[in-house]
Amino acid sequence: MRRIYRRQCPCPTDWRDRVERSIPDYPEFCKQATAFEALPLNSPERRDGFAAFAPHVLVKKKSGKPDFPAIWGKHKETIAVMSFQKCVYCEGPINALRASHVEHFKPKAVFPLLAYEWTNYFLGCAGCNGAKAHHWPERGGYLRPDQGDPSRHFVFEADGTVTAVKAGSAADRTLTDLDLKRQWLVNRRRFNIEAMMRLLDYAVLRYRNGDKAEANQLARIILRNVSDPAAAYSAALEQHFWRVWKAACPKAKV
Ligand SMILES: [Zn+2]
Incomplete structure (x- = not known):
């Protein structure tokens, strides 16, 4: 989200x-x-x-x-x-x-x-x-997609799974009651993350080989694509992009 x-x-x-x-x-x-x-x-x-x-x-x-x-x-x-x-x-x-x-x-x-x-x-x-359906929690409600930054309340993993940052939170209830952990959806997120990683792995490789300018350029393009609000599963992709890029190239800027 x-x-x-x-x-x-x-x-x-x-x-x-x-x-x-x-x-x-x-x-x-x-x-x-x-x-x-x-x-x-x-x-x-x-x-x-x-x-x-x-x-x-x-x-x-x-x-x-x-x-x-x-x-x-x-x-x-x-x-x-x-x-x-x-x-x-x-x-x-x-x-x-x-x-x-x-x-x-x-x-x-x-x-x-x-x-x-x-x-x-x-x-x-x-x-x-x-x-x-007609569910509504007795306390707290669900996470609204038009308030704050909903993506910050979730942890998306490379295998497509997702958890809430805080157990018992509105994000946690949203994950459970809206079935956002369903296997079909986990698979779709994973396919998209894997597609991104095929390019991002190459950018990391170029960075490590010393082609920093080209690696940064490629990373910028990948980030622009996955953070586009029209991109499917963009919250999961963007979060995973930063996790991989910062870990592999901590001094790189995009
Ligand atoms: Zn949906």
């Missing part, structure tokens, strides 16, 4: 109007959502979700189940710009709009007042979004 910036994805100016038009009885929706969010987070009613608490303020899906009007879906392409069409959590590239979800950072089933809050939206892949 790396820092993303919301300014690339401004809220539509008429968003509030669209929200109010999409919900059959908006004042009643707000009233019920406020009452629901006043319930303790771990109460059975809250855990059952807002659709069970106030089905009459939602709309019926084809299946007959009550649900939120999903007007955010029309803005998925805009929301995807924020994270360069990558999943904000795992940094995996999304190869088609249908292969991704507009992810509610705080789940709408538990926080219905945030169901239409623009700053609660991110682009998520099926793997991360599916694992996160």
